[in-house]
């Protein structure tokens with residue numbers, strides 16, 4: 001169990017610290033809002049996902065092989081252990097949990113009765129690397145990234161060799177359930193987010209962890225109606241640490257984890273500002289009853305901060 005388990009509203013670290021790259025960032029934040037540390041004691045917190053009907057957040061503590069749960073009413077508890085070194089999660093249109101598992105090198109869905117169903121574990125007959133992060137599109141398509149972080153060592157999974165020879169971005173078709181390659185030209189694809197109309201896919205590349213002067217940026221992929229990539233461009237580069245997890249707000253702005261906390265980008269790629277955190281952040285998601293709470297997994301901790309914007313799902 002985490003040694004630090006505040007219950008209820010959580011420990012306030014005082015007013016959040018913001019950096020305003022652009023004056024208009026001021027309209028997106030609440031200057032007096034406290035930065036709340038909801039949980040600590042994680043080995044590497046990742047993969048936050050909000051369950052509105054349960055009023056709770058689930059997230060991963062990858063090296064500890066467990067998933068944790070937080071709610072205002074109940075505080076912190078263990079949700080699943082072992083978790084097969086689960087990393088990123090999403091929720092589908094039917095409210096089911098979709099998870100990336102490093103340890104089993106697969107993407108799964110937890111059915112309403114608790115049964116765990118495998119959505120993908122191989123590509124062209126070879127094992128996936130270690131699915132990292134996942135989203136579900138409005139049509140039910142499941143999009144996920146497959147870098148090697150979960151097989152590079154025994155820290156976040158089980159050390160093993162890559163089998164298919166790449167680090168792809170994949171899409172599982174909602175009708176045929178077939179796995180298709182979205183992109184094969186990322187060094188280490190990581191967090192991802194999809195626009196409302198499913199025509200713009202943002203994908204983080206954290207290839208700088210493996211390649212000197214490699215990418216630490218976010219790319220924007222333009223999709224056609226069938227989900228095929230028709231164009232790709234650099235969207236933004238993270239200047240402190242690495243980008244990892246991303247989320248869109250109700251105006252299409254992108255919120256991205258970084259070495260210094262969370263960075264916010266306009267749809268045109270301009271950095272608007274940052275929320276500074278005392279630990280390197282790994283992932284973000286919107287939640288709360290009105291969608292204006294930003295949950296951030298960051299190294300050992302889970303943080304929450306109240307914003308003046310809502311997540312895209314609350315549009």
Ligand code: MG
Nearest residue numbers: 133190191244
């Ligand atoms: Mg990630």
